[in-house]
Amino acid sequence: MKKMEKNYFIPAVCLFLMQAPVIASAESDTTTGVVTETTVTPTPVPAKNGVIKEKNKLYYYKNGVKQKNCWDPTRTYYFDKKGVAVTARKAYGSKQNIVTKKIGKKTYGFDVNGRKVKNGVYADAKGKAYYFDKKGVLSAKKSKRINAAAKPMSTTGSTLRKLLGKPIRTKSAKSCMSGVKKDYRWIYSHIIVQVGKQTNGAFLVYGIQAR
Numbered sequence: 001m002k003k004m005e006k007n008y009f010i011p012a013v014c015l016f017l018m019q020a021p022v023i024a025s026a027e028s029d030t031t032t033g034v035v036t037e038t039t040v041t042p043t044p045v046p047a048k049n050g051v052i053k054e055k056n057k058l059y060y061y062k063n064g065v066k067q068k069n070c071w072d073p074t075r076t077y078y079f080d081k082k083g084v085a086v087t088a089r090k091a092y093g094s095k096q097n098i099v100t101k102k103i104g105k106k107t108y109g110f111d112v113n114g115r116k117v118k119n120g121v122y123a124d125a126k127g128k129a130y131y132f133d134k135k136g137v138l139s140a141k142k143s144k145r146i147n148a149a150a151k152p153m154s155t156t157g158s159t160l161r162k163l164l165g166k167p168i169r170t171k172s173a174k175s176c177m178s179g180v181k182k183d184y185r186w187i188y189s190h191i192i193v194q195v196g197k198q199t200n201g202a203f204l205v206y207g208i209q210a211r
Helices: 002-032 140-149 156-162
Strands: 050-054 055-061 100-105 108-109 119-125 129-132 169-176 182-185 192-197 202-208
Touching: 002 050, 108 129, 119 192, 119 202, 129 140, 140 156, 156 192, 156 202
Parallel strands: none
Antiparallel strands: 050 055, 100 108, 119 129, 169 182, 182 192, 192 202
16 A cells, blocks of 8 residues: 555656646736737937038038038038038148139138138148138239249349238248348238348348248
């Protein structure tokens, strides 16, 4: 009698162990209740608008579309056929050099930040001078006169000074040039003019550079 009880006991224990996980799983499902699927709606990315800097270049977007061959609304930047703002390359020793761009029938100048320049004399990286009016339009006639007077090694410094007006400040140093008493740097808002005062009083032009 004891032997039979022992034989029946072992299968009963095994059966209980096998069923236990199933019962636990069923209880878990019961306590969880009804599973409701939830759909997560991704937040829409706003369309690009305005002047945006990307990889060190400026672009202009309208409702996510890159604009080309146009001004921005403030007419500060102009975007070329690739949609890039017209920008002067940085030149060694200068922060205000410009690049020119003919747009329609008019020519404009743009600085190293892509901004349109206006109301004054500027120079490109090669030392060529340009005069722009208050709207930023190039005056070819006045620019030509300035460059004629700024021809290197010409004695037209006095004429150049009259065209440019009084500089913001002047720096001088002893000259090593033969026949020149002193060298001068006439510093203007956007350019620097370098000249030497000869023993006869005339100003020898060395050149113009962007500030």
